[in-house]
Amino acid sequence: MKIEIRNLTKVFGSQPLHGLQLLENGEQKDEILKKTGMTVGVDRATFSVREGEVFVIMGLSGSGKSTLIRLVNRLIEPTSGEVLIDGENLTKMDSKSLIETRRKKLGMVFQNFGLLPHRTVLSNVAYGLEIQDVNKEEREAKALKVIADVGLKGYEDSYPSELSGGMQQRVGIARALANDSDILLMDEAFSALDPIIRKEMQDELMNLQSKLGKTILFITHDLDEALKLGDRIAIMKEGQIVQIGTSEEILENPANEYVSKFVRDVDRSKVLKASNVMKKPEVLMTQKDGPRVAVRKMEEIGASSIFVVDEENKLQGLLTVDDAIKAYKEDILVEKLLIEDLYKAAPDTPLSDLIEIAAQTKYPLTVVEDGKLLGIISRVSILSGLVLGKESKENGVEAK
Known part of the structure; x- marks a missing residue:
């Protein structure tokens, strides 16, 4: 010390x-x-x-x-x-x-x-x-x-x-x-x-x-x-x-x-960081996976999109189910259809900085460090981080 x-x-x-x-x-x-x-x-x-x-x-x-x-x-x-x-x-x-x-x-x-x-x-x-x-x-x-x-x-x-x-x-x-x-x-x-x-x-x-x-x-x-x-x-x-x-x-x-x-x-939004509310993606797609694998993975979890990473877990982009089907039918490389314009937050980004951004985007926010995907943040994650945290704090006070 x-x-x-x-x-x-x-x-x-x-x-x-x-x-x-x-x-x-x-x-x-x-x-x-x-x-x-x-x-x-x-x-x-x-x-x-x-x-x-x-x-x-x-x-x-x-x-x-x-x-x-x-x-x-x-x-x-x-x-x-x-x-x-x-x-x-x-x-x-x-x-x-x-x-x-x-x-x-x-x-x-x-x-x-x-x-x-x-x-x-x-x-x-x-x-x-x-x-x-x-x-x-x-x-x-x-x-x-x-x-x-x-x-x-x-x-x-x-x-x-x-x-x-x-x-x-x-x-x-x-x-x-x-x-x-x-x-x-x-x-x-x-x-x-x-x-x-x-x-x-x-x-x-x-x-x-x-x-x-x-x-x-x-x-x-x-x-x-x-x-x-x-x-x-x-x-x-x-x-x-x-x-x-x-x-x-x-x-x-x-x-x-x-x-x-x-x-x-x-104000919990000024204290909580991106790392406090992010979640690990249920599934990921690697660059070597084809469009059929992507569709199957999305079907397994009932999702309409999937994040794509390389072999080092570095974020490449997001593939929607429509684009995966298009890639399969038209024999297009998946890389050409990736959505790359995703918001990338550092793990220590204050939650207050993310609220407005999350409200304006239709895709989950990504938490990235050194290019590697650590987790994703949905609007629901942000709201639950604020609301549930407030409830637990109030319950703790009442119990004292």
């Missing part, structure tokens, strides 16, 4: 170890505050993050999520517990080793951008390398590359005050990337942006992640943002992690009433 968090706890107050003992004796956060005046910021958090994963921690204000991310890089000292990065225990490092680990492995992106107003974009992005004594030519070359990566090429000589909020946050991300850190810690990074720019930054982060494959620990109070960005999500309440899972797992099986309330009004 890239990051391992083990029983990480933070108690704010004059006698944190006493507060920790009360926690271990089973007392709750509110009881400890009332008795001692001490606040439990994080309560025995345990989780791990895989290399290249976007792990989102979400919760309402006061849930402990921002404290947790600051414990990860020891901007706040933990009361107890362990933080391991690549197997190295940060909680046992001396100051020198900790600073070195932060510089080389941990990049931080804050909500308030944290840019130096008197420095240009180039100088801001290169700042981390500058304090590491990297020579000017090398650090500017690295900075220029990541500036281009985040879509700010041409703004190298601009100052923060000359940029929009979204552009300033891109500078913040570029600064974290310039150090070539393996891990990005992002604390409410897009919360200060207006909704349109926020969505653009979410899309930009997903695009960067597809190219760079960083390990990202992302903090947010916005469930839609968590569901969109996270490979997995941890939901926090009162300092505790109450559930960890994928978007689908949390939507389908909320751990308790608190999580159920969070997900009750989620």
Whole structure:
């Protein structure tokens, strides 16, 4: 695992170890505050993050999520517990080793951008390398590359005050990337942006992640943002992690009433992907099959068309029963009668992107990866994915 968090706890107050003992004796956060005046910021958090994963921690204000991310890089000292990065225990490092680990492995992106107003974009992005004594030519070359990566090429000589909020946050991300850190810690990074720019930054982060494959620990109070960005999500309440899972797992099986309330009004079409609703074709036709074989296969399942693939399962097209009969009667090669203008979705295409397309086409949508046919999606599949999912969620809430 890239990051391992083990029983990480933070108690704010004059006698944190006493507060920790009360926690271990089973007392709750509110009881400890009332008795001692001490606040439990994080309560025995345990989780791990895989290399290249976007792990989102979400919760309402006061849930402990921002404290947790600051414990990860020891901007706040933990009361107890362990933080391991690549197997190295940060909680046992001396100051020198900790600073070195932060510089080389941990990049931080804050909500308030944290840019130096008197420095240009180039100088801001290169700042981390500058304090590491990297020579000017090398650090500017690295900075220029990541500036281009985040879509700010041409703004190298601009100052923060000359940029929009979204552009300033891109500078913040570029600064974290310039150090070539393996891990990005992002604390409410897009919360200060207006909704349109926020969505653009979410899309930009997903695009960067597809190219760079960083390990990202992302903090947010916005469930839609968590569901969109996270490979997995941890939901926090009162300092505790109450559930960890994928978007689908949390939507389908909320751990308790608190999580159920969070997900009750989620637009499932924005969360479900093509891979969640696709089905394997009942039968397929290969290029070596003739028209009579195609008709027989369609008769077996009562279909009026069949998908055609090559020996590597790469999609070639769709053959209708009328065209199969025509090919047989008129001795025409099947390949010449294939319908090739089919909609091809990637497995991770959001269901919301497919609804209108499915309504306008008379053929099933195909789910394709590297040219290979993974499955098909009919209009019925889309509707059942939305309706049945909603029903199961409602039934789960009623049962609690």
